[in-house]
Amino acid sequence: MISKEEVLKIAKLARLELSEKEVGRMQKDLSSILDYFDILKKAPKVAKVARAIQRENVLRRDEAKEKRSTMAGDLIQAAPDKKDGYIKVKQIL
Amino acid sequence: MNLLDLTITQLHEGFKKKQFTSIEVTKAYLNQIKKTDGKIGAYLAVTEKLALEQAEEADKKIAKSGDFPMLCGVPCAIKDNILVEGEKATAASKILENYVAPYDATVITKLKEQGTVILGKTNLDEFAMGVSTENSAFKVTKNPHDTSRVSGGSSGGPAAAVAAQEAVYTLGTDTGGSIRLPASFCGVVGLNPTYGAVSRYGAIALASSLDQIGPIAKTVEDAKIIFKAISGKDSMDATSANYQFSNSNCQLKGLRIGVPKEYFAKGIDPAVEKIVRNAIKKAEEAGAKIVEISLPSTEYAIACYYIIVPAEASANLARYDGIKYGLSESAESLLDGYVKSRGAGFGAEPKRRILVGTYVLSSGYYDAYYKKAQEVRELIKQDFKKVFEKVDVIFTPTSPVPAFKIGEKSNDPLAMYLMDAYTGPVKLAGIPAISIPAGTIGKLPVGLQIIGNYFEENKILDIASQMEKML
Numbered sequence: 081m082i083s084k085e086e087v088l089k090i091a092k093l094a095r096l097e098l099s100e101k102e103v104g105r106m107q108k109d110l111s112s113i114l115d116y117f118d119i120l121k122k123a124p125k126v127a128k129v130a131r132a133i134q135r136e137n138v139l140r141r142d143e144a145k146e147k148r149s150t151m152a153g154d155l156i157q158a159a160p161d162k163k164d165g166y167i168k169v170k171q172i173l
Numbered sequence: 174m175n176l177l178d179l180t181i182t183q184l185h186e187g188f189k190k191k192q193f194t195s196i197e198v199t200k201a202y203l204n205q206i207k208k209t210d211g212k213i214g215a216y217l218a219v220t221e222k223l224a225l226e227q228a229e230e231a232d233k234k235i236a237k238s239g240d241f242p243m244l245c246g247v248p249c250a251i252k253d254n255i256l257v258e259g260e261k262a263t264a265a266s267k268i269l270e271n272y273v274a275p276y277d278a279t280v281i282t283k284l285k286e287q288g289t290v291i292l293g294k295t296n297l298d299e300f301a302m303g304v305s306t307e308n309s310a311f312k313v314t315k316n317p318h319d320t321s322r323v324s325g326g327s328s329g330g331p332a333a334a335v336a337a338q339e340a341v342y343t344l345g346t347d348t349g350g351s352i353r354l355p356a357s358f359c360g361v362v363g364l365n366p367t368y369g370a371v372s373r374y375g376a377i378a379l380a381s382s383l384d385q386i387g388p389i390a391k392t393v394e395d396a397k398i399i400f401k402a403i404s405g406k407d408s409m410d411a412t413s414a415n416y417q418f419s420n421s422n423c424q425l426k427g428l429r430i431g432v433p434k435e436y437f438a439k440g441i442d443p444a445v446e447k448i449v450r451n452a453i454k455k456a457e458e459a460g461a462k463i464v465e466i467s468l469p470s471t472e473y474a475i476a477c478y479y480i481i482v483p484a485e486a487s488a489n490l491a492r493y494d495g496i497k498y499g500l501s502e503s504a505e506s507l508l509d510g511y512v513k514s515r516g517a518g519f520g521a522e523p524k525r526r527i528l529v530g531t532y533v534l535s536s537g538y539y540d541a542y543y544k545k546a547q548e549v550r551e552l553i554k555q556d557f558k559k560v561f562e563k564v565d566v567i568f569t570p571t572s573p574v575p576a577f578k579i580g581e582k583s584n585d586p587l588a589m590y591l592m593d594a595y596t597g598p599v600k601l602a603g604i605p606a607i608s609i610p611a612g613t614i615g616k617l618p619v620g621l622q623i624i625g626n627y628f629e630e631n632k633i634l635d636i637a638s639q640m641e642k643m644l
Contacts, residue, residue, distance in 0.1 A: 087528070094487060094531040095494075095508070096524060097516025109525055109586050110532070116587055117476045117542060126548040138411040154275035160501035169496055170507040 081111045176201040177338040181247055181395045184341065188235045188246050195235065195246030199228035199290050202248045206292065206339045212320060214312045215334040217253050219293040220260055224248065227290040234288050243398050245288035250340040252331050253294040254301055254377040255386065257281050260291075264377045265309035266299045268493050268500045268518025278375020279410065280344060280386050280403040287402055292340055295330030299520045300490065301351055301379045303327050304592040307583050308522040315579070316358060318616045322576040325355030331389045332359040342390040342399055346376055348383045349478055350571075350596025353608035356389055357571035357620025360610045362637070363389045364396045365596075367628045368603035369414035371400075372407030380485035381412075383600045393609060393638040400630060416628055423565075423635035426460030431564035435471035436595055441573040448612035448619045449570045455643045456568065466560050466567070470552040474598040477553065479590050480533050480546035481601070487530025490523060525586060550601045557602045561626045566636055569595055571608040571620030595622060605630045607637050611644050 087106050091098050098106065153165070161168040176198050179187065187193050203221055210216050231246035251257055254264040256274035258281075263269045277285065284291075298308035306314040306329030314329040316322040317337040324333040328345030332355035335343055345352040347365040356363025364387045371386045378384060388399035400418065407413045432453060437446055457463050495501035495514025502513035519527070533542035560567065572595060582588040599606045604627055611621035621640065625633035 090528050090531050090535070093535065094527045095491075095511040095515055096519070096527060097512045098524070099516075102521075102524070105521075106525065106528055110528060112587055113479065113525075113529055113590075114532070116590075117480060119476050120473055120480075120542075120545050120549055123470070123473050123545070123549050123552065126551050129544075129547050129551045140408065151275065158272060158275060158498035160495065160499070167496065170504075170510060172507055 082107050082114070177205055179341075180392050181243060181341060181390075181398050184247050185243050188241070189239060195228040195231040195290060196225070198246065199224050199248050199292070202292055202340060209337050210339055212315070213317055213333050213337045213339070214314045215295050215324075215330045215337060215339055216250065216293045217263060217265065217296050217311060217330065218261055220257070220291055223260065224290050224292050227288070231288045231290060242287035244284060244402055246290060247341050248290040248292050249284070250292045250295045250331060250334050250343045251281065252297055252328055252343065252345045254297060254346060255280065255344055256375040256377075257291060257294065260294060262294070262377065263311070264300050265297045265311055266518065266520065266523070267310045268515070269498075270310075270500065272498055274375075276375065279372035279407045281375065283403050295334050295343060297330055298327035298522065300377065300486070300523055301327040301346055301348055302486070302522045302526055304350070304354055304589050305577070305582070306330065307579065308520060310520050313579055316576045318360060318618060319576065321578060322617070323358065323579055325358035325576060327351040327355075328363070328389060329355045332356050332361055332363065335359070335361045335389050335391060342388055342395055344386055344399075344403070345389050346379075347385050347387055347600065348379050349482065349593040349600050352387045352389060353571050353596050353606060353620065353622060354592065356608045357618065358576040360613070360618030361389055361391060362393055362396045362607065362609050363387065364400055364607045364630070364634075365599065365605060366400060366404065366630055367414075367416075367605045369412055370404045370416050370605070370628065370630065372405070372410040372413045374407055374409035378489040380482040381489065382485060383482065393607070393634060393641050396607065397634045400634070414628070419631060421631035421635055423632045425456055425636060425639050428456075428461040428566065428636065429464055429564040430456055430461045431464050431466040431560055431567040433466050433468045433471070433560075433567060433569060435468050436569040440594070441570065442575065444614045445570050445572070445574060445619050448614070449568070449621055452611045452621045452640065452644055453568055456640065459639065459643065464564050466564060468556040468560060468598065470549065470556050471598055473549045474553055474601060475590055475594055477546045477549040478593060478597040478601060479529070480542050481550065483526040483530030484534050484543055485530070486523070487527045487534065490519070490527055493518060522586070553598050554602045557604060566633055567624040569622045569624065571595060571622040575614050575617035575619055599624055603627070605633060607633050609637050609641055609644070
């Protein structure tokens, strides 16, 4: 069983607030899910893993693309906190 | 003639012959939604104003020329994790409850160019994480064949909307089975395209090495028309492939059909097996050669999938920070703002997956989980590669069981995960598969899954269409 401290540590890394009740629930759920993953120990070894998705580099010229003029405004509009057409964030320094 | 019964081709012919207008068809669907969706819960938002404007435009196009696109004037609905400009796109999450899409997804741009009519946005499991729509933050979509049961997921809204005649067709997304599973539960057709066949620009990301957009429709022919319309290279999605649909003329006669023994093992409902075996027998009678095959890594697929998906999801969902868009909780510091907004905005399943994903990627666990999962993914790919040297297509059940009761599995995340057993491996390999109705157990539909090799959608659509006539 995963400890309460472990759940809290992962939650902190993931920037996720959990209630006391959620921590208990996640302890239980994560433990059973991680136990299930043990089945992979039986799987044969693989010498070389190709990339998950075989792709060639997709390149393009570094050019500005024409977008409708209201697009920037619409994107800013979605931000919960904004001022003068800018997204406002908390002071970090 | 009931307008709601007509397929895309029948509507197209009807428009051509001036038997009815797009406005009439659109109103018939809006009316049906009003009448039945209270009971089903397929829609999160009905975009009536947009639909009527688009229908009017379509009617003008139709009146002007006898040669208009197949989807012109045809009313559809869109899964709510795909952006339609000016409409809400919630991904069925509280964290995006009030988010309005600032642009169209590429698939929507393509559908709009054809002149389709958008009736609304449909329900899903939050961020497409689930197999039943019970993880939606807003409502559960019920199965139109039995409202005490789930519609499947995560595209439960799109599948139920087609089954309840609340849309001619819908777009869903498939990461581990999210188009095919609900299509099988609701008795409709669902196509998961090859990874890269359809642009994902404007689809809200779950797991980027797996996500694909695809059609849910009444018939195989309809699914093909929609797939043709939405597929192809897009400069806005670097993972989209240089792919163009071409017609094939693949026949059951002489076709080699692989039947993997691992898909008929422990855990399958005998009634499901009987229906799918019967479909296989019919294919054989039509001249196909049935080959028993083995996909030996199948038993590892779910564990592999539920490491890779949470890992990718934990990274993709890092963007919900309460700053750029979405729910924002007030806090003293920047860090507190992140932690509180995400804590308040995400439901139980996204939280679970973010935690699992963060765990398997964290120092000390990466090799045992994430790296191992990537290795197993390679094994699964090799399994399919080997098999496709011997057979043309693979037949399996879409799901080991028919639609289950609402609430039956909701406290057991692992039981939910196992529902992806027959649909997940296809995704890990990146190949296409379609689910078509194969029969019913009582009222409950059962799906036949037809799996093809990379970019052989044309082939599986041909075969599905011939099977559809016999089932």
